[in-house]
Amino acid sequence: xxxxxxxxxxxxxxxxxxxxxxxxxxxxxxxxxxxxxxxxxxxxxxxxxxxxxxxxxxxxxxxxxxxxxxxxxxxxxxxxxxxxxxxxxxxxxxxxxxxxxxxxxxxxxxxxxxxxxxxxxxxxxxxxxxxxxxxxxxxxxxxxxxxxxxxxxxxxxxxxx
Amino acid sequence: xxxxxxxxxxxxxxxxxxxxxxxxxxxxxxxxxxxxxxxxxxxxxxxxxxxxxxxxxxxxxxxxxxxxxxxxxxxxxxxxxxxxxxxxxxxxxxxxxxxxxxxxxxxxxxxxxxxxxxxxxxxxxxxxxxxxxxxxxxxxxxxxxxxxxxxxxxxxxxxxxxxxxxxxxxxxxxxxxxxxxxxxxxxxxxxxxxxxxxxxxxxxxxxxxxxxxxxxxxxxxxxxxxxxxxxxxxxxxxxxxxxxxxxxxxxxxxxxxxxxxxxxxxxxxxxxxxxxxxxxxxxxxxxxxxxxxxxxxxxxxxxxxxxxxxxxxxxxxxxxxxxxxxxxxxxxxxxxxxxxxxxxxxxxxxxxxxxxxxxxxxxxxxxxxxxxxxxxxxxxxxxxxxxxxxxxxxxxxxxxxxxxxxxxxxxxxxxxxxxxxxxxxxxxxxxxxxxxxxxxxxxxxxxxxxxxxxxxxxxxxxxxxxxxxxxxxxxxxxxxxxxxxxxxxxxxxxxxxxxxxxxxxxxxxxxxxxxxxxxxxxxxxxxxxxxxxxxxxxxxxxxxxxxxxxxxxxxxxxxxxxxxxxxxxxxxxxxxxxxxxxxxxxxxxxxxxxxxxxxxxxxxxxxxxxxxxxxxxxxxxxxxxxxxxxxxxxxxxxxxxxxxxxxxxxxxxxxxxxxxxxxxxxxxxxxxxxxxxxxxxxxxxxxxxxxxxxxxxxxxxxxxxxxxxxxxxxxxxxxxxxxxxxxxxxxxxxxxxxxxxxxxxxxxxxxxxxxxxxxxxxxxxxxxxxxxxxxxxxxxxxxxxxxxxxxx
Numbered sequence: 032x033x034x035x036x037x038x039x040x041x042x043x044x045x046x047x048x049x050x051x052x053x054x055x056x057x058x059x060x061x062x063x064x065x066x067x068x069x070x071x072x073x074x075x076x077x078x079x080x081x082x083x084x085x086x087x088x089x090x091x092x093x094x095x096x097x098x099x100x101x102x103x104x105x106x107x108x109x110x111x112x113x114x115x116x117x118x119x120x121x122x123x124x125x126x127x128x129x130x131x132x133x134x135x136x137x138x139x140x141x142x143x144x145x146x147x148x149x150x151x152x153x154x155x156x157x158x159x160x161x162x163x164x165x166x167x168x169x170x171x172x173x174x175x176x177x178x179x180x181x182x183x184x185x186x187x188x189x190x191x192x
Numbered sequence: 193x194x195x196x197x198x199x200x201x202x203x204x205x206x207x208x209x210x211x212x213x214x215x216x217x218x219x220x221x222x223x224x225x226x227x228x229x230x231x232x233x234x235x236x237x238x239x240x241x242x243x244x245x246x247x248x249x250x251x252x253x254x255x256x257x258x259x260x261x262x263x264x265x266x267x268x269x270x271x272x273x274x275x276x277x278x279x280x281x282x283x284x285x286x287x288x289x290x291x292x293x294x295x296x297x298x299x300x301x302x303x304x305x306x307x308x309x310x311x312x313x314x315x316x317x318x319x320x321x322x323x324x325x326x327x328x329x330x331x332x333x334x335x336x337x338x339x340x341x342x343x344x345x346x347x348x349x350x351x352x353x354x355x356x357x358x359x360x361x362x363x364x365x366x367x368x369x370x371x372x373x374x375x376x377x378x379x380x381x382x383x384x385x386x387x388x389x390x391x392x393x394x395x396x397x398x399x400x401x402x403x404x405x406x407x408x409x410x411x412x413x414x415x416x417x418x419x420x421x422x423x424x425x426x427x428x429x430x431x432x433x434x435x436x437x438x439x440x441x442x443x444x445x446x447x448x449x450x451x452x453x454x455x456x457x458x459x460x461x462x463x464x465x466x467x468x469x470x471x472x473x474x475x476x477x478x479x480x481x482x483x484x485x486x487x488x489x490x491x492x493x494x495x496x497x498x499x500x501x502x503x504x505x506x507x508x509x510x511x512x513x514x515x516x517x518x519x520x521x522x523x524x525x526x527x528x529x530x531x532x533x534x535x536x537x538x539x540x541x542x543x544x545x546x547x548x549x550x551x552x553x554x555x556x557x558x559x560x561x562x563x564x565x566x567x568x569x570x571x572x573x574x575x576x577x578x579x580x581x582x583x584x585x586x587x588x589x590x591x592x593x594x595x596x597x598x599x600x601x602x603x604x605x606x607x608x609x610x611x612x613x614x615x616x617x618x619x620x621x622x623x624x625x626x627x628x629x630x631x632x633x634x635x636x637x638x639x640x641x642x643x644x645x646x647x648x649x650x651x652x653x654x655x656x657x658x659x660x661x662x663x664x665x666x667x668x669x670x671x672x673x674x675x676x677x678x679x680x681x682x683x684x685x686x687x688x689x690x691x692x693x694x695x696x697x698x699x700x701x702x703x704x705x706x707x708x709x710x711x712x713x714x715x716x717x718x719x720x721x722x723x724x725x726x727x728x729x730x731x732x733x734x735x736x737x738x739x740x741x742x743x744x745x746x747x748x749x750x751x752x753x754x755x756x757x758x759x760x761x762x763x764x765x766x767x768x769x770x771x772x773x774x775x776x777x778x779x780x781x782x783x784x785x786x787x788x789x790x791x792x793x794x795x796x797x798x799x800x801x802x803x804x805x806x807x808x809x810x811x812x813x814x815x816x817x818x819x820x821x822x823x824x825x826x827x828x829x830x831x832x833x834x835x836x837x838x839x840x841x842x843x844x845x846x847x848x849x850x851x852x853x854x855x856x857x858x859x860x861x862x863x864x865x866x867x868x869x870x871x872x873x874x875x876x877x878x879x880x881x882x883x884x885x886x887x888x889x890x891x892x893x894x895x896x897x898x899x900x901x902x903x904x905x906x907x908x909x910x911x912x913x914x915x916x917x918x919x920x921x922x923x924x925x926x927x928x929x930x931x932x933x934x935x936x937x938x939x940x941x942x943x944x945x946x947x948x949x950x951x952x953x954x955x956x957x958x959x960x961x962x963x964x965x966x967x968x969x970x971x972x973x974x975x976x977x978x979x980x981x982x983x984x
Contacts, residue, residue: 054321068231069224071449073398074482078907081398109224122222126214129876132703134221135398135449141222157916164916167907169398169450170703172883172944173915175876 038102042067043111051098058082058093060101061108069109069138073167080166083139084108090146109138118145121183130179132170140166144180152188156181208712208722209935212872215708216727217701227446229402229419234475237404238267240468241323242461243313243330244484245305248339248559248900249352252303252332255313260329265322268472269330270314270464272302279467280433282458284523286673289530292364292555294523295355299464305334306354306521307561308901309487311461316468316476339559339900343518344496346556354521354557363523364530364555368537370612371548376510380502384584389969390573390949392494393892395566396912399449400480401489403462405469407436415442416466419449421456421700422740423732428676429458429526430466445730451702452884453566454489456742458525461488486905491894492566494518495536495573501581502548503589508600510548511541513577517563518556524564526675530555532563535570535662538613541578543622543658543838545602549612559900565742567881571661571946572888576970579657579950583957593954594626594635597658601626618831620838621864621926622658629656629840629862632924638844646962652857653959655843657950663744663865663939664835664930666828680828681745682736683754685714685761687821689807691785691800693720695757696728698738699750704941705873706746710754712869713935717758718765719782720799736824744939747869748835749827752933756825768819769802772812827933835930835938839863841882843951847959849981852974854890854956856919863943864926867936874940875923881944882921887913888945889952893971 035050042065051060056075061067061084073081075094082093085107112118121141124130131137140163147154147162154162159180160173168176184190220226257269281296301312313330317323338352345351346361354361377383404417414436420426423443431438448455465478480488495517502510515536519529533553541549582600586593601622602609609617629635635654642652670677683697695714701707707727715722728734739745762782769787770777773796781790786798805812806819813819829835844858861878868874891911895903904910929936949970956972957965965980978984 052321062231063233067224068228069226071228071399072230072479073400074907076482076906076908079398079482113223113225122219125222126218129212129215129218129705129872131218131221132705132876132880133397133399133448133450134218134226134703135228135447137222138224156920160915160918164914167396167398167912167914169396169452169884169912170880171876172879172881172913172921173918174879174920177915177920 036099038099040101040104040106042106043108053097053099055098056094057084057096057098057101060098061093067108067110071135071138080143081136081139083142083166085142090142109142112142112145120186121145124179124183124186128175128179128182130171130175136166136168140168140176148184148187153184208716209869210871212870213708213712213722215705216711217707221447228399228449229404229417230479232404232417234404234406237475237477238316238318238472239320239323240314240316240465240476240478241320241327242311243315243327243332244487245301245308245310245312247305247334247336248308248341249337250305251335251337252301252305252312253335254333256331260315260326263322263326263329265318266326267316267318270300270468271312272298272300275300275314275464275467276302278434278471279463282433282525284525284528286528286670286675288673289364289528289534292523292528292530293358294363295358297460297522297525299460299467307559309484309561311464314464314468316472341558341560341896341898341900343516343556343558346518346558354559361557362554363519363557364533366534366537366553368549368551368613373510373512373548373550376548377502380504380509382503382585382589383500384581384588385500386580386584387968388497388577388580390493390495390576391969391971392491392894393888394486394489394491394894395452395454397450397452397454400482400485401455401459401462402479403465404475404477405466406475407469407473409473413440413442414470415444417444419455420445421451421702421742423700423730424698424737425677425740427732433463434467434470442733445700448700448702451741453742457490457527457564459488482907483905486910487561487902490524490564490566491561492532492563493573494563497573497577499577499581501585503585503596506591506596506599508544508546508582508585510546511581513540513551515551515553516556518558518560519563520560521557522562524562526677527565527670529564531565532570536574538615539570539574539660542574542611542660543602544600545606546600547612560896561902567884568942568945571659571942572885572949575657575659575947575950576953579954583954593656594630597656598626601658616832617836618930619928620660620836621928622838625838625840625862625864625926626658628924628926629842629860632862632922633842633860650846651849651959651963652844652846653955653957655951655953655955655958657841657947657954659839659947661744661837661943661946662834663837664748664829665743665745666830666833668833669743678737678739680826681738681750681753682824682826683710683750683757684736684822684824685757687761687765687799687803689800689803691724691798691803693718693725694728695725695754696735697750698735698740699729699746700741701729702741704746704877705870708873709747709751709869713751713754714758717755718762720785724785736826744941748933748937748939751869751937752827752935753825755935756827757823760825761823764820764823765799765802768806768817769797771814771817772805829932831932835932837865837938837940837943839943839947841947841951843955845952845955845959847956847977849963852977854972856886856917859919859921861921861923861944862926863923863940864928865940865943866927866929866938868925868927869937877940878923878944879921881942882948883913883918885945885948886918886952889949889970889972891971
């Protein structure tokens with residue numbers, strides 16, 4: 032018996048209709064079925080944050096969300112928000128500040144930082160650190176990431192020097 | 193000044209050296225367009241999952257795969273004996289580590305399992321999920337054996353021997369005895385003793401180990417896509433143990449999601465994956481999931497050190513030490529698991545000028561996960577011991593800990609200097625660095641603040657840690673002992689008819705910025721804007737043979753090769769240009785991608801024009817001119833076994849005496865890594881390293897029970913540093929270039945991790961000492977601190 036279910040959703044604005052196994056996580060679906068490999072898999076138990084994606088406007092753990100739960104949803108991944116230019120200021124700040132080393136946590140870190148700046152356009156450094164604390168980065172020690180988010184926030188709100 | 197080019201004539205020849213040039217490879221990573229190994233999908237690619245041992249020590253009576261074989265999607269199920277026919281076992285010993293012994297290790301356990309997590313059966317299926325479904329249906333009958341867990345009793349006569357053929361559980365033992373230790377202790381004004389424990393922890397690379405082996409039987413060629421630090425080393429290992437001609441093996445390693453020494457060892461599951469691809473004649477992928485990473489990625493540290501220190505006349509005069517470490521059931525191949533203990537013996541006391549040193553190090557086998565080299569091998573233990581002893585000695589001698597350090601550091605004018613341990617230093621700057629950090633942190637001001645706050649029940653501490661770091665290793669590290677690990681690294685640079693420059697190097701990119709640094713050096717050496725330079729890494733078929741990324745060697749070794757190759761290419765270009773322009777090469781220069789008149793700076797021809805003439809219109813070249821626009825140079829240090837660096841770190845923190853929680857308030861580093869090629873990348877290596885060291889000091893611990901089960905093998909239970917707990921880190925530099933290379937660069941990749949645990953440890957004891965508390969182990973969890981304070 033084929034256990035798969037049909038789902039229809041939009042991914043980065045494009046409609047996708049396909050069949051998936053009910054047990055398949057949203058991040059595996061995006062990586063394996065849609066071919067968007069920018070969302071990464073780090074722990075598969077909801078701790079490291081590497082699989083962060085945007086589902087109906089909110090960031091979620093792609094490993095704790097099943098693909099079937101995204102039926103009818105609007106999903107945005109790092110590839111989509113890169114192409115739309117939506118997070119360009121954050122990306123520029125990350126590159127200038129070397130706020131990424133291996134780059135494995137970076138797509139999720141950027142989506143999380145974008146969510147922070149949407150909620151709070153002028154966060155303090157402690158607020159940035161608190162908000163990013165669901166995203167594990169083994170390389171940077173976080174300071175460069177905090178600097179980059181701070182700098183992008185000033186750029187976006189026009190308060191930069 | 194009319195020249196507005198990025199490469200002004202006024203800052204030649206080193207325009208990019210010492211500048212924070214952004215890395216060329218980060219944009220695609222920030223767009224989610226990297227090329228990590230798991231991003232690759234090949235036609236007919238199968239997936240392997242491993243059934244791992246639930247026991248730390250057990251015999252395997254039988255394996256029943258009858259139900260699993262019928263599970264949907266299953267392609268092949270293989271256990272130990274069959275695997276051993278396709279992948280020969282390996283033994284992790286090196287001849288220069290005298291007496292080191294280990295037993296043959298198989299890709300899949302044969303007859304007996306020796307750690308919880310050891311791979312026992314491989315299941316290949318159409319999807320990973322189907323492979324895991326089938327693995328769950330395999331029945332293995334185990335006969336549990338008494339596990340050897342405690343390293344302290346591993347050598348007792350009553351303890352079982354892990355590998356009967358070895359006779360006992362002692363893998364390696366080394367002693368050092370220099371000067372007259374007994375006399376120094378007899379004459380000492382003050383003596384301090386410590387028994388310290390350094391917890392077992394692991395790398396937790398965010399990208400787990402990943403491998404995709406692709407054997408093409410028609411071509412007889414094996415291509416292995418792999419998240420690794422050492423492609424050429426792995427090529428040799430895959431060939432050696434699968435029987436494929438080494439020249440038919442290609443290892444490709446593009447983006448690597450963190451490595452830190454985790455991705456440079458021979459893992460049984462990787463070896464099995466390669467063998468399965470050969471057996472099945474199709475691509476096979478293995479990605480360690482996080483739960484299996486914790487019980488299969490190498491662990492590190494786990495040392496128990498008894499040590500004492502003597503002080504006379506306000507200076508350190510002697511150190512005596514006994515180091516014991518448990519490495520799991522096998523010495524890891526090919527680097528061995530004796531190196532960390534060996535490093536500890538080499539490095540203890542390293543920053544200080546004293547003549548009397550006695551040490552014994554013992555490395556024992558046990559039924560825990562394998563242990564091997566992880567970022568800053570041995571250093572956190574060595575400086576954890578040294579700096580804890582120095583603080584204790586200062587208390588015993590009634591001295592300020594900064595004063596005892598100041599009096600005892602190797603003087604800046606003492607070089608070249610040979611330490612009591614026998615290691616040689618070319619040139620370091622301990623005194624200058626130490627004075628710099630005291631000023632940077634306002635040491636006296638912090639002491640005053642600390643005293644004031646104590647009156648209101650706030651307990652803050654200052655921790656100082658001086659250190660040295662092994663960088664730019666020569667063949668004396670591994671090659672001398674028989675390992676096929678290259679200490680040399682090379683860079684090939686070519687000029688194309690576009691005027692573009694492409695560099696290929698055997699050093700790999702793990703995010704540390706190798707590609708940026710090579711591009712900076714090549715651009716500077718040739719005389720082109722950095723935008724014209726491309727760098728290729730991570731492919732044994734297209735890069736010069738080399739060692740890869742380990743022991744903080746990339747910038748210092750491949751950087752020098754890039755400098756020499758760039759200079760040679762520049763010379764070749766000028767020779768061609770001189771012939772074409774009917775002048776002398778020494779009257780020309782290359783600036784901003786053009787050949788110019790050296791005196792006037794006026795442009796004679798662009799490099800693109802030169803390249804087009806050479807490649808497309810060679811008929812225009814004068815007779816006898818044979819242009820060579822591709823150059824390779826290699827470099828390996830030879831005068832000193834290592835280019836040591838030095839640094840000093842300081843931590844300011846607060847301990848909540850009621851909860852035992854530590855709040856990090858400030859952290860400073862002064863580092864001397866020789867010539868700084870890219871200040872931003874250097875500082876970010878240090879910051880990332882410090883935070884890994886803080887992880888070891890406060891959070892990270894592989895906790896084992898008495899049966900040899902790792903009890904916290906999930907990311908929810910094994911704590912790592914997250915953004916909210918970490919401090920900002922202030923960094924300054926002293927630059928003492930190595931004279932062994934023209935570039936003068938030493939390594940910096942491990943310095944942060946080397947010193948941070950000692951700084952945090954000392955700061956905690958400095959905070960709670962006034963309450964009568966003292967910790968003697970890391971990680972310093974709240975529970976440990978409350979116990980030290982007698983509150984639980």
